[in-house]
Amino acid sequence: MSEAVAATGGVARAADAPAREVPAPPDPVLRDWINGYWSDFLDDLTDWLRIPSVSADPARAADVRRSAEWLADHLRGIGFPTAEVWDCPGGPEAGLPAVFAEWPSADPGAPTVLVYGHHDVQPADAATDPWDTDPFEPVRRHGRLYARGAADDKGQVFLHSLGVRVHLAATGRTAPAVNLKLLIEGEEESGSPHFADLVREHAERLACDVVIVSDTGMWSEDTPTVCTGMRGLAGFQVDLYGPGQDIHSGSFGGAVPNPATEAARLVAALHDEDRRVTLPGFYDGVVPLDETERELFARLPFDEERWLATAHSTAALGESGHTTLERIWARPTAEVNGIWAGYTGEGSKTIVPASAHVKLSFRLVAGQRPELLEESLRDWVNGRLPAGIRAEVVAHGYTRPCLTPLDHPALASLRRAMGRAFGREILLTREGGSGPAADLRDVLGAPVLFMGISVPSDGWHSVNEKVELDLLRRGVEASAYLWADLAEHWTSREGR
Amino acid sequence: MSEAVAATGGVARAADAPAREVPAPPDPVLRDWINGYWSDFLDDLTDWLRIPSVSADPARAADVRRSAEWLADHLRGIGFPTAEVWDCPGGPEAGLPAVFAEWPSADPGAPTVLVYGHHDVQPADAATDPWDTDPFEPVRRHGRLYARGAADDKGQVFLHSLGVRVHLAATGRTAPAVNLKLLIEGEEESGSPHFADLVREHAERLACDVVIVSDTGMWSEDTPTVCTGMRGLAGFQVDLYGPGQDIHSGSFGGAVPNPATEAARLVAALHDEDRRVTLPGFYDGVVPLDETERELFARLPFDEERWLATAHSTAALGESGHTTLERIWARPTAEVNGIWAGYTGEGSKTIVPASAHVKLSFRLVAGQRPELLEESLRDWVNGRLPAGIRAEVVAHGYTRPCLTPLDHPALASLRRAMGRAFGREILLTREGGSGPAADLRDVLGAPVLFMGISVPSDGWHSVNEKVELDLLRRGVEASAYLWADLAEHWTSREGR
Numbered sequence: 001m002s003e004a005v006a007a008t009g010g011v012a013r014a015a016d017a018p019a020r021e022v023p024a025p026p027d028p029v030l031r032d033w034i035n036g037y038w039s040d041f042l043d044d045l046t047d048w049l050r051i052p053s054v055s056a057d058p059a060r061a062a063d064v065r066r067s068a069e070w071l072a073d074h075l076r077g078i079g080f081p082t083a084e085v086w087d088c089p090g091g092p093e094a095g096l097p098a099v100f101a102e103w104p105s106a107d108p109g110a111p112t113v114l115v116y117g118h119h120d121v122q123p124a125d126a127a128t129d130p131w132d133t134d135p136f137e138p139v140r141r142h143g144r145l146y147a148r149g150a151a152d153d154k155g156q157v158f159l160h161s162l163g164v165r166v167h168l169a170a171t172g173r174t175a176p177a178v179n180l181k182l183l184i185e186g187e188e189e190s191g192s193p194h195f196a197d198l199v200r201e202h203a204e205r206l207a208c209d210v211v212i213v214s215d216t217g218m219w220s221e222d223t224p225t226v227c228t229g230m231r232g233l234a235g236f237q238v239d240l241y242g243p244g245q246d247i248h249s250g251s252f253g254g255a256v257p258n259p260a261t262e263a264a265r266l267v268a269a270l271h272d273e274d275r276r277v278t279l280p281g282f283y284d285g286v287v288p289l290d291e292t293e294r295e296l297f298a299r300l301p302f303d304e305e306r307w308l309a310t311a312h313s314t315a316a317l318g319e320s321g322h323t324t325l326e327r328i329w330a331r332p333t334a335e336v337n338g339i340w341a342g343y344t345g346e347g348s349k350t351i352v353p354a355s356a357h358v359k360l361s362f363r364l365v366a367g368q369r370p371e372l373l374e375e376s377l378r379d380w381v382n383g384r385l386p387a388g389i390r391a392e393v394v395a396h397g398y399t400r401p402c403l404t405p406l407d408h409p410a411l412a413s414l415r416r417a418m419g420r421a422f423g424r425e426i427l428l429t430r431e432g433g434s435g436p437a438a439d440l441r442d443v444l445g446a447p448v449l450f451m452g453i454s455v456p457s458d459g460w461h462s463v464n465e466k467v468e469l470d471l472l473r474r475g476v477e478a479s480a481y482l483w484a485d486l487a488e489h490w491t492s493r494e495g496r
Numbered sequence: 497m498s499e500a501v502a503a504t505g506g507v508a509r510a511a512d513a514p515a516r517e518v519p520a521p522p523d524p525v526l527r528d529w530i531n532g533y534w535s536d537f538l539d540d541l542t543d544w545l546r547i548p549s550v551s552a553d554p555a556r557a558a559d560v561r562r563s564a565e566w567l568a569d570h571l572r573g574i575g576f577p578t579a580e581v582w583d584c585p586g587g588p589e590a591g592l593p594a595v596f597a598e599w600p601s602a603d604p605g606a607p608t609v610l611v612y613g614h615h616d617v618q619p620a621d622a623a624t625d626p627w628d629t630d631p632f633e634p635v636r637r638h639g640r641l642y643a644r645g646a647a648d649d650k651g652q653v654f655l656h657s658l659g660v661r662v663h664l665a666a667t668g669r670t671a672p673a674v675n676l677k678l679l680i681e682g683e684e685e686s687g688s689p690h691f692a693d694l695v696r697e698h699a700e701r702l703a704c705d706v707v708i709v710s711d712t713g714m715w716s717e718d719t720p721t722v723c724t725g726m727r728g729l730a731g732f733q734v735d736l737y738g739p740g741q742d743i744h745s746g747s748f749g750g751a752v753p754n755p756a757t758e759a760a761r762l763v764a765a766l767h768d769e770d771r772r773v774t775l776p777g778f779y780d781g782v783v784p785l786d787e788t789e790r791e792l793f794a795r796l797p798f799d800e801e802r803w804l805a806t807a808h809s810t811a812a813l814g815e816s817g818h819t820t821l822e823r824i825w826a827r828p829t830a831e832v833n834g835i836w837a838g839y840t841g842e843g844s845k846t847i848v849p850a851s852a853h854v855k856l857s858f859r860l861v862a863g864q865r866p867e868l869l870e871e872s873l874r875d876w877v878n879g880r881l882p883a884g885i886r887a888e889v890v891a892h893g894y895t896r897p898c899l900t901p902l903d904h905p906a907l908a909s910l911r912r913a914m915g916r917a918f919g920r921e922i923l924l925t926r927e928g929g930s931g932p933a934a935d936l937r938d939v940l941g942a943p944v945l946f947m948g949i950s951v952p953s954d955g956w957h958s959v960n961e962k963v964e965l966d967l968l969r970r971g972v973e974a975s976a977y978l979w980a981d982l983a984e985h986w987t988s989r990e991g992r
Binding site for chain 2: 231233235237242243244245247248249250251252253254255256257258260261263264265266267268269270271308311312313314315316317318319324327328331333334335336337338339340341342343344347348349350351352353354356357359361363386387388396431432433434
């Protein structure tokens, strides 16, 4: 056994494994500018976080609008020539407003970047949830800023407002090195019901070379990462109907089909013994994990025991031949989110239930086409049921998977900019969840990058949400480096 | 092919197939006595049916007691030397009272018969259920008597009160030919929670050679039958626990076990492709269907399409190699009565649920021991679960199966007595459901016979419950014949 093999725990490194990258040193001038702005920046963010822009609560609709107007005012105040509040298609009554802002570059051929984020927040109620402090009265403590929206997503949106200012100050520019556009949604925490329509309606003004999604996270402060993909999602409800009403299991049981049994047989048949999904064609087109990405995943300091603790689980289980990280990031899955049939109260009730219901969702990866899944599922269900059981399959809509092209020059820029801000090589991750990023990609025809300046402990959707102030500062720095790096290494003509 | 084979549709009759029996002619004297008593009998039954003895409704406890006292008074009035109201073990506050009555024979060596029935009834509310008339204001119409309890079970209990009177009148006796005991329960419609204890407490006074259960039904008025068995029942809840709380299916799904999936896999594995139950040892000891009984079942005018309509089902499905009647009467089954896990509301919620729950019940036939089932199920469940899923199996108690010995002389007496009353050969059936009859058999050590004077259209537990007056009259006649026939063909010494 060679020394090299021994040093990697017996796992031989491929000869063409990516070299570890050494980040460029930080720009002390730029850091000085950040320090100068820092106190005002935090005060402004605090003001914005005080606005309870809870999109799920109809009583907060005026607050969501106030939040949008606050942001547009702020962006105009720091120099954006354009900053507008955009109503949903259908008008102010149809949904909650987004903010669009634009700051063109003075350089011909500069690439155009669209930053996506959202200004609405999850519900939070100090009276009923165990927050240590009021979620809408931001508090700075131990190097953190606690407030609903501090990490998801106002903090991550706001870092770009300081990022562009220090980018200008440090480079002596009056306009950014890239054509900078911001689209800050107001309904993300409510499922983005009008987002695709909004993007289609404004597709010309949103035209760009690359989308930077600022609404994800990174591995940890010690291991900064860039996410290269989110899985897609397709949800279904399968309803099985047997007897016209619940019937006596003594008089009829064992002689007519039971829809609860048939529902269980369907769910059980959805995975084989290797826990692979059995739907015909399910894996067709799945883009396999790139060797580079697989190698970068393997370098993450993944501790399965700790991960299981965050999953509130005591054992891992999934598709054979893949690691846990591969299973949640790069492999498609089928999951039962709910099942119900018959009697569910105390004690027993001896019936054959009239119906059974299953909620299924599929996570999808690049190469899978969610529109094909519905027909495949319907055929599979109907082909497995005995006479006497009728099925209805209802689709709950889908979100497409989204994968950043690994060879795109903007991804290299993002890794360099973040590496410089964090003083470390930026590894790659993916995100197991799903988001509306693919709508941007599909409507605008631009690749999507994920710049997540947040760590798992930030408490998204939970109590005591916070942002680490040091992380936020590095995010500002990375944002500033990014616009210069993109302009230096990539022009619109080359990129497109 | 012989003529005989052709005549039976190609199915060869076994050489020892039971000969069709010609019933004895009716006793015109006895019928005259019935006619004489008939009007008073119906008036008395009507009075009793007016008492809303709903055992499930705590507000009706006094009515259940009044019903017991009414019956005891009545039985004393017609000549029973003993008729007592028995409180539950634990006293009048612990449960609802039964009635015990006894009329010893004057003949030495006469067999002792215990008739079982119940005087409590199912709930019925004219204000909320679509009854045509008040369920507790009996109405005679078109040869039927409509009232809650008319068939289940006051009518069937009461026919014995006239049966013994006309038996005495027609035979000139002052005491019945058998030692007659009645035990009329007051909690049957509430699951007989104290019945086994009651029987054990009074086992000496209830001692008998045979039990006649008067609380089932027959095939139809045109095809009178005797039921020879009821299935047993064992109910369980299986609770599966996975993650400590519902977790995000995007972040964790596909990489940790999902308790809903595992519950479905268990339920699916409970039957094989032949729809036989796969629990190890499940079929051990199962008494196969007797050839005589199978032949008598086959002679029933069973119409599967009509049966499916009563099952509100469109197709039959069950254990391979058995007919529908065999499946529901003579074969054990496993049935899912309920299943639930995760999200069951509108739309979708992308979670891996923390737990999943299944309600299972097993119908058992003679030879199966329900006390073995719990351990078998627990072992089977635990043996099939992956690491990360924990199971709890909770037993909901059981009812033993009960099968009349087909060669018992009392069964021959019952078939002769009923055959004479109905003017037809009495075929055999069984009952797919379960009842407390096995408690009587096990505690008293006496075989149990089922004398069901009711037809499927009588509306048990449903609206517009009724009894056919002609059927009731034939039941009275059969009861009267039965005591004489039993005494003539069987003495206690022989029978025991």
